[in-house]
Amino acid sequence: MAVRYLIEDQVCLITLDNPPVNVIGQALRAGLVAALEAAEAAGVQRIILTGAGAAFAAGADAREFDTPPVPPHLPDVLARLERLPAIAAINGTALGGGLEIALACRYRIAAPKALLGLPEVTLGVVPGAGGTQRLPRIIGMAKAADLIAEGRTFLAPEALDLGVIDAIAADPVQAARRLPDAVLACHLAAADRPTPAPEPLTTARARAAKRTAGQVAPQVALDLVEAATLPLPEGLARERAAFLALRDSDQARALRHVFFAERAAMGRKPAAPATEITQAVVVGGGTMGAGIAYALDGIGIAVTLVETGAEAAIRARANLQNLFDEAVRRGKLTPEAATARAAGIAVVTGYDALPPAQIAIEAAFEDMAVKRAIFAALDAALPETTVLATNTSYLDVNRIAEGIRHPDRLLGLHFFSPAHVMKLLEVIRASATSDTTFATALRLAQRLKKLPVEAGVCDGFIGNRILTRYRQTTDILLMDGALPWEVDAALEGFGMAMGPYAVQDLSGLDIAYANRQRKNLKAQPGVRYIPIADRMVEELKRLGRKTGAGWYDHGGASPAPSAEVAALIAESSVAAGIRRRAIPAGEIVERAITAMIAEGFDILEEGIARRPADIDLVLIHGYAFPRWRGGPMHHADTLGLPQLLSRITGYAAQDPLSWRVPPLLSRLVAEGRRLADLNLSERA
Template sequence: MSDAVHLSLADDIALITIDNPPVNVASRAVRAGLMMALDRAEAAGVARVVLTGAGKTFVAGADAKEFSAPPRPPHLPDIANRIESFPVPVVAAINGAALGGGLELALACAARVAAPRATLGLPEVTLGVVPGAGGTQRLPRLVGLEQALSLIPEGRVIGAAEALRIGLVDAMTDDPVAAARILALPDRPATGARPAPACDPVAIEAARKQAARRSPQQIAPQRAIDLIEAAVRLSLAEGLALERQNFLDLKTGDQAAALRYVFFAERAAMGQGKAQGADVRSAVVVGGGTMGAGIAYALAGIGVTVTLVETDAAAVERARANIARLFDDAVKRGKASAERAASDMERLFTFRAGYDDLPPVDIAIEAVFEDLSIKRQVFAALDAALPETAILATNTSYLDPDRITEGLRNPTRFLGLHFFSPAHVMKLVEVIRARDTGPETLVTALRLAARLRKIPVLAGVCDGFIGNRILTRYRQCCDVMLIEGALPAQIDAAMRGFGLAMGPYEVQDLSGLDIAYANRKRLGWKTMPGFRYIPIADRIVEETGRLGRKTGAGWYDHTGGKAVSSALIDGIVVEESARAGIVRRRFTDAEIVARATAAMVEEGFRILGERIAERAADIDLVMIHGYGFPRWRGGPMHWAGRVGLSEILRRIEGYAAEDPLSWSVPDLLARAAAEGKTPEEL
């Protein structure tokens, strides 16, 4: 036997246990071990086989690390077929997660028993592929077409109780192995031998529309629907062959490569600090507005007691109302009962006006207005009110943490925690190393992020850190295209066509034009030497007062919940072109996308070269989780690697020749292209 699979024989039963920590992925060693175990069980003449997993997982899927290599036998479909045709019943004792290939093994079994904590699903589409070991053919035969369409194209994972309700498992018990040994087997054919489900064109078309809405431009969800539809009309053997071919075709494609890359990048980021640092049990949050309330609510969600500090009694009441609103929303969404929400708010929250008599907490997080002097006043007060062991964190989006920290007694306990709004929903947090941030402070912050189920990305100090710095460059590039001939709606449509959830001007209308306006004033863009200043956005704020959705108009007119192109704004754009002596020209959508993405990549390489980010993957995670870059493209740096850094270099060199004030080639990009390296290899 192999170390990854154990076999024990007793009472005429073979117990096969998959033991490949941490999550029992079906690696080649596991597959080989399973084949050997099945051979030995058959040779022993047992009356039943029980298949289970060691620890808290049954099988969490195939080994995604193997997807980029040619498949090596034994293949998972062969094992599933062997299980289904085994001379005696094989019963799956699903002790924990049975996902992807794990569920496909269970589907091939004669019956399935699940622990109450077990989760089941075929989430392959989230990695850009389809099930490849029978999932799209056996699941519809077992639970019906409608249920298969709700699970596979969405990559949905369900609990054991729902799996029992829809017939995916036969029993649910605290000891699935013991139950699997004695389970009375139902009198029914093997899953694959069951009749094909009846065709339902309405359900199939509804699933296609749902997949197009949820996963626009992604290939795998639509292919999964194709395969489920094929299960209606093809024999099992034909369906399995078609499924396998689709799996093999997709796993080498750009989308699958990008989604695997992001998956492993997320795992690496979330693994930081898990085994290090101290646990945060109590916190002060300064500022009870949208951001501060979201941070406080997220902390309370993991059991951290929170003291929320505001400036006066009226502000305290507004903060209390903001927190109450978040609890009310959770009740409306079915995430908590009204009784639990009321209890948690009473038990976990304290509200204070001012800094007198603050409790000796583990961490204090500031979330006030982006003004250096105000933030320094906050930290001076926190420094005086809290023990020297308390971590002090700023949520600043742009300001220099090293200037904020000046004057603190112990600057080693200070760092930036840049949450994204809404903080209780968004998964990203930039963890900013200030000049004096100590290692214990850093790992404790990373541990806290892991407990919050956030994706923490380490960043150094610069204006805007990683995400806002790239966003600023991206917007500046788009503004140049405006003055040269494009219009806001065209740029937004082109970027949505590329896969972003919203274009740059739609995003500004959502966040407010005053935010970017204040940042441009702070940076002095209008008088900055060697910089191409585009006055369009400043004119909109200064002359029209249009600040976006909150004023009913910004780059667009907002009426009846819809954004409509504005003749006034388009007129300002054309007027500024004439004022600059520019003859406007037509931009294609492809040219808009090429320029805008090149600007992101250009700034990303500068950030890497300055060591603001340690890895290209960190930049990609920030842009995906903070700014809506399409996950299935892998982030701007990974995408640049797939396009080819030589091609990206060629584009930027061409742009720089036309507009040297806006473009130049980062040294690191030129070097990487010359050496034939990808961004991940830097």
């Protein structure tokens, strides 16, 4: 049963018991109604509500959001609960509907490590069972607005400071039993409290607009908090209507898609047992290598960082120290802990005295000869069971594996910078990679709290391959008539965190230039070569922010459009015999995002990605694609695959060098299927 109850000594103890986290599905709601009916019939003096296991209730069952609501509805259940002398004994996580249950009780006691919050806006909806109406009555309008619009979670001590709970106890149930009758009697239910004093929510609205640009739910949530000044029944009716309307919106569907995709990636069970890692070697102490070493050290793995010489070792140690200093500045580590941890990472030169590590991760310069030489040295210096991982962003992992003993132990681990912060980890499975090696990588990702996405071997894997196609398409837009700042503005309007040219200025134009030279696009048949980016580096020597000039001029307080760049682009169009035209923002977005989607179809066709949702995760977490659009492949389903097929067919007729219709897209349209169907067929 999803709910258990026990009545004795005029107390009804109700236990929510829907493993693993007591999600509030229809069975739990019905069970709660039955328990409340029994408590009322018995005339108990108090009701204590708690959860089984480590959770109180972790919120609604999001799977129900895609089906019509089934009674009993949680708002109706809580209206009944609110009339009774109930105490919430919050033993663990109380999120969303779980916290709304607690808010409908007269008194709330939480365990010291209980996690609370109303995170509904992160799924594109608003609290739908009284959260926006009861919380302002309990803690005030401004504090409630901040919590609800941000969807922020918080621990019991902060909840007590805010007034969300009334007490903290190691055993909340026993504390609820011992609560004096007089104390319970003087605590009013939210319905019986005065409406909150109106407060301006200007700051909360500005903060929400900045943090969640383009998203609807946070601003609707703030509208509802303002409506808490109305009589409670009217406010609850408004809240429920808003919840149901948002639940069926494109944004909510997209955010639910990402939520389930993340859960599937994090919970993936490998086909073989993993090797537990206690020691690791990291080769290269630059920004990426230092970040990887810092992250490994943070989960208790002994790290040896290898550099080529004394000067490089000094720089590596400085890079590590900067990370520990930053942790101290942010309050994540004490100075003493930072000093001890920094000293615990061994920095060595050469491969002569490496420990028998279970994994070695190479984070050196993006050059095939350099990487192969490193792995030859690691192969000779480490046990033949050591997992060997390359952090390459583009290079052929199969070629890197050539020549080492037992190539089945080599794979790619493509961290994203900064490696100790970014959640995404592309796990590149080479043709020889064994199940045990892959399982060990997944286990390491879980320990690092990374989001692992499996990818096959190709140039750029999933993310950088799509990025290359995206940039190539925007470069074509420059040649045809757009300017970099117009492209950036259009794509930021779509929801990208930064436009492609602002990103290049930040990372450095020389990085993309080196990759283009490696691929020799100028000489490749069947490719529409656009010379603008190469000329920026070769002729104008504009490398981005680090040189004060890239696609933008960086001499002032903020980046500014560059007349020199505009002249170079116009000159390039003339040289190619192209008559430039004004390109509207909508067309810029349409072409650039469609290019991402088309490349994603090819990646799926070739088996580089296991499922469309994996592509979405990579682009959201690694390349700042707007989460609320669900990633490029989910966005393709939202657009409609028949319409997408028609669009790409038209592009291919206009520019056959740059566009072709992906065969997988044609097949799905012919079969009347969606990309979401492929996610279901791949679900573990």
